[in-house]
Amino acid sequence: MDLAELLQQAQRLVNETEIETDLPRVERTLSQVLQATQEMHARVTQTGTNDLQAHILLGSKGVDLPKMIHKLETLSARNFLEPLDPIQETDVKGYLKNERENTILSVIEETNRNIYSSVERQKWRSIYSDWGNMKESLLNALVGANQQDFPDVQRQMVATELPDEPSPYSRLSLFENLYAKEITSYNESHIQGGHRTNLVATFATLAREKFDDPLVTEMWNVLNYMANVTPMSRNIDPIHCRQMAPEFIKQARIYLECRYKIYMNAVTESNLVVANRGGIPNVYHLVCSYVSVQFQQSHTRVGLLNVDNNGKPLWPHIYYSLRCGDLGAAVQFLKESGTCTELLKLMTLQRLGDNTTEKSATTKLEGQLKLDYNNKLRVCSDPYKKAVYAIVLACDPHDGHAELIRTIDDFLWMQLSILREHEKRDYNIEQLTYSGLQSLILEKYGENYFNAREKAPLYFQVLALTGQFESAIEFLARNQTTITHAVHMAIALNEMCLLGTPKSINEPLLSAEPDDPAPMKRLNLVRLVVLYAKCFERTDTSQALQYYYLLRHFKTEYRGPNAMFTCVCDLLVENCNDEMLTLIFGVEDDQNYNGFTGGIFDEFHTMDYDMYSLAGMVGDELADRSNFESAIKLYYIAGQLDKALRLVCSLLAQVVHQATRPGSMRERLTHIIHRMDMALGERKTDVQAHVMITYRTLSRLMEFFDLVNEGETRLASEILANNRLVPSNSNEVDECVTNLKRMGPEIIKVLPEVIMAAMNIVYSEYVEQRGGSENGNVDETQDENREAVLRHLRGRAKALTNMAASVPYRMPAAINQRLLQLEILML
Known part of the structure; x- marks a missing residue:
């Protein structure tokens, strides 16, 4: 193609692309086009090729990039995970917005924590699994020693033999076995008519000698102290008697005072030089030595008012004498000082106790001293003097005596020292009663204050020392590690008639009667013992029956004469097999067809109801549950052949026409009929005529x-x-x-x-x-x-x-x- 043809084609293309517009035509030469191209290239390279490429890419996909940029600019760049700005209280809209955003943030944060913890658990689970597999592979890789490596060592092979009739594995632990042996020994002594021992003291001795647990031993010691009172009768309600008897308050104080004397002896023995211990080993000299150790530095005597002839503080001696429970030593210290004659006279009268006849003089003297205490001693700088007056006068229970009360024992002793009985209330309204102290411990402070979950023995001791045995035992029964001790504490207290139990055995584990003084509760011993013995009644049936024997005094409402029969009946209903029946009732006496011998229940021969009554009751229960075959066995043991024959007839009517197959009901009934025929020939029983005719006829029909x-x-x-x-x-x-x-x-x-x-x-x-x-x-x-x-x-x-x-x-x-x-x- 020459240049002329090329020119003509270019002219034709120009004519085809011409558009009629009002705008002027722009004509550029090649040099102008080249210059414009260079300018555009320079401008694009200055702004960056990335934006241009992005425009080209998104434009090819149908995205309007300028419109998208405008929308993105309108969005808030605020970070929603940042803390929210404070708003005014009157800005309701802003408050609701902040609350909504706070809720979203909290959900996000909680979700993150949960995810992190879940991942952490899965990670460690995987690590432990890998470690376990590695250890298993290493153990499997170990090879036993070769005999050639140790030629002098002779291997002794021990043959393993299993008994022909292995006994079931006992589920009783070491503690439970020791307790069960004591329970069995106690029941045997009672059945044989021996003297009933103090079961609380027996268990306390057992814990001290056999248990390697000082906390358990201490709990039993507390209970032993509190139960060391005059024996009570079963006809007296333990709850009301405990609230009215001052012996329990006295026993708690004696226990706390004995513990403090042990502590004082330990302090003085560790500081023998300062204590200057000597003289007669009594409370008087012990207090002198202890005070010398406590106040060996001068700054410890700041605020103390009186001193004795030896230059030692007076009121600490009196206070610690009272803390040890020796009122005579306190009177001696006060007498040697020659001060506070009215207080000395009152303490002397209190020391005499019930032997004094000057009741009116004592009351008048107490009134005068209380008036002096309210007017002067409330603001006294000597905490020991104020505490002594509060203890002697039994007043001001709201004063915490923070300078002296350092432990729970000190607090309890102080509260028990200022108690007043109900019948001795006077005009002073600031008095603390026994029920008031119990409510303070159980309801106001409670388990959280004493950190009962981690310090269960401490909380138990506090409840027991305030006479709340039922609540203390119920608290121990919640924990699987202490339920064994709780059960035997309840049993021991009940045998001493010190445990408050509800009228109905269907009550919850801890309940209260309408006429019970607050905050006293009642413990359902039957429910607690059954809950404990159910765990081993199948493997250790003999021990379980020993525990059920302790429930013979509890009456039932719907079945059986007492709770023991009900528990044994439930045991037999759930496990009615030949082995269990033989274990409970024994075997039939060949010489006497009217009795069974050798069973566990035969040991409890002193009960009003014998094992034949039990067998009849279990048979009735099994018959109600349509377990006729087992009911026939129980009726046979009970000697109630009339009921047994009725059930045999009912079963025979179903299978008498069938062919006998091994293991079928018809084959089992054949053995039962043979046994019944022998019993009818030997026993003298009253069987109705139509029942006997039906039984004989069905027997002939089977033949x-x-x-x-x-x-x-x-x-x-x-x-x-x-x-x-x-x-x-x-x-x-x-x-x-x-x-x-x-x-x-x-x-x-x-x-x-x-x-x-x-x-x-x-x-x-x-x-x-x-x-x-x-x-x-x-x-x-x-x-x-x-x-x-x-x-x-x-x-x-x-x-x-x-x-x-x-x-x-x-x-x-x-x-x-x-x-x-x-x-x-x-x-």
Whole structure:
């Protein structure tokens, strides 16, 4: 192509692209186009090629980038995870917005924590799993020593032999076994008529000698101190008696004072030089030594008012004497000082106790001293003097005496020292009662204050020292590690008539009666013991029955004479097998068919109800649950053969017509019938006539069906004829129907099968006789005899169909149809 043709084509393209517009035409030369291209390239390279490429890319995908940029600019760049700005209280809209955002942030933060913890757990679980696999592989890789490496070592192989009848593994731990032995020994002593021992002291000694746990030993020591009171009667309610008896307050104070004397001795023995211990080993000299150790530095005596002749503080001596429980030593210190004659006189009168007759003088003196205390000593700088007056006058319970009270024991002792009984209340309203102290410990402070979860023995001691045995034991029973001790504490207190129990054994573990003083509770001992013994009653049945024997005094509302019978009944109902029955009741005495010997229950022979009553009760429960086979065994043990025969008849009516198979109910009933027949021949029992007739008839019917199944039709027919169950001819139909009415309904239930079996026997004999007549070669006499036999068989068949239509029982349609069919075939 030459230049002329190229020019013409260019001109034609220009003409085709011309557009008629009002705008002027712009014509550029090649140099101008090149210059504009260079300027555009320089501008693009200055702003960056990335934006241009982004524009090109998004534009090719149909995205309007300028519009998107405008929308992005309108969005807030604020970080929502940053803390929110404070707002004014009146800005409701802003407040709600902040609350919403705070909620979202909290959810996000909690989700993050949960995810992190979950990932952490999975990580460690995977690590532990890998470690376990690694350890297993390392252990598997270990190879035993070769005999050649140790030629002098002789291997001794120990043969492993299992007993023929291994006993079940005991579920009792070491502590539980020790407790169970003491319970068994205690019950045996009671059954044999021996002296009833103090079970609390027995368990306290056991804990001290056998248990390697000082906390458990200390709990038993506390309980032993509190239970060391005058024995009570079962006719007296323990709750009301405990609230009115000052012995429990006295025992708690004695325990706390003894512990403090032990502490003071330890302090003085560790500082013998300063204590200057000497003289008679009594409380007076012990207090002197202890005070010397406590106030050996001068700055410790700041605020103390009086001193004695030796230059030592007076009121600490008196206070610590009272803290040790020695009022005589306190009186001696006060007498030597020659001060506070009124207080000395009052303390002397209190030391004399009930021997004094100057009641009115004592009351007047207390009133004067209380007035002085309220006017002067409330703001006294000597904490020991103020505490001594508060203890002697039993007043000002709201003063915490923070300078002296450093432990829970100090607090309890102070509260117990200022207690006043209900009947001794006077005009002073600031008095603390026993119930008030109990409410303070149990309700106001409670478990959280004493950190009971981590310091369970401490909380138990506080409750026990304030006479709240039931709440203390219930608290221990919640923890699996202390429930064993809680159960035996409850048992020991109940045997001493010190445990408050509810009137009904169906109450919760801890409950309260309407007339009980607040905040006292009642502990359901039956529920606690059953909860404890249920864990091992199958493996350690003998020990479980020993625990149930302790419940014999609790009456039940719905079943059994007492709680013991109810518990043993539940045990037998749930585990009614031959081994358990033999363990509980023993084996039948061959010399005496009226008794069983060798059972666990035979040990409790002093009870008002014997094992035969228990067997009858368990049999009734099993019969109500339709466990008839087990109920028959229990009725047999109880000697209630009438009930046993009724159940045997009910079961026989279901299976008497069936074929005997190994392990079937019919085979088991065969052994039961044999055992019943022997018992009926040896025991003298009252069995109703219709029950005995029904049982004998069903027994014969069992033999009848056995003979039928064996093909002994002649012997089977003799059994039916002897018992008059089915007629031999039409004249005997009414007689057989009358006999059925004297029997039980069980005979009527099996009658269709009996009639059907009898018809089959008649038809088989008919076929046999008919087949002999068709063979021929017989004389006329034999033929006449055979015809007579056939007529007799037709009469028997007719009588059976008539009886089926006459009995007051609707025969099954299939039986009636089959009877008519066989009768027709015999015509």
